[in-house]
Amino acid sequence: MKSTHIRQILSQAITLGMVVSSALIIWKGLICITGSESPVVVVLSGSMEPGFKRGDLLFLYMNKDPIRTGQIVVFNDGRDIPIVHRVIEVHERRDSKEADILTKGDANDDDDRMLYASNRQWLQQKHIMGRAVWFLPYVGWFTIIMTEKPVIKYILVGALGLLVITSKG
Numbered sequence: 001m002k003s004t005h006i007r008q009i010l011s012q013a014i015t016l017g018m019v020v021s022s023a024l025i026i027w028k029g030l031i032c033i034t035g036s037e038s039p040v041v042v043v044l045s046g047s048m049e050p051g052f053k054r055g056d057l058l059f060l061y062m063n064k065d066p067i068r069t070g071q072i073v074v075f076n077d078g079r080d081i082p083i084v085h086r087v088i089e090v091h092e093r094r095d096s097k098e099a100d101i102l103t104k105g106d107a108n109d110d111d112d113r114m115l116y117a118s119n120r121q122w123l124q125q126k127h128i129m130g131r132a133v134w135f136l137p138y139v140g141w142f143t144i145i146m147t148e149k150p151v152i153k154y155i156l157v158g159a160l161g162l163l164v165i166t167s168k169g
Contacts (some may be wrong), residue, residue: 003162012164025134033060036130041074043084047105048072052132055141061128065127066092067101072132075103078117082129085112091122098124 023107043056053086069087076082089102100122104111113121146153
């Protein structure tokens with residue numbers, strides 16, 4: 001009787017490990033396919049309305065093609081949270097393949113120079129995490145709620161843990 005119980009617990013632990021491993025493999029696969037270190041991001045503010053709303057889930061793609069004016073990009077120049085904005089100016093340097101990139105939120109009055117780290121006036125290609133190529137409206141609200149209301153996250157994790165412990169294999 002006791003060995004059956006131990007087998008059941010081990011089976012549940014292995015199943016949970018396989019689910020977590022599968023999620024990590026899918027995430028790493030998306031990173032390889034898209035060329036972006038973060039292939040999926042959630043829009044966290046209303047700065048890109050009406051095109052993208054808070055809670056929209058964006059799928060990113062990144063390749064060696066130059067960044068162009070009008071593209072919607074996700075950039076991170078050292079901040080904790082990446083920013084989703086539109087490229088409004090690109091100045092390509094003739095002496096190198098580098099470019100100076102200026103962004104702005106569609107709903108904002110001013111460009112993003114005040115958002116850039118270290119009083120930077122322009123972004124470089126290395127700051128761009130990816131270009132938005134597709135989106136799912138509102139799907140990211142789950143992430144926003146979990147971030148803004150940690151108690152919900154703990155309740156959900158606790159409920160899932162309880163489900164794993166009490167489920168019959």
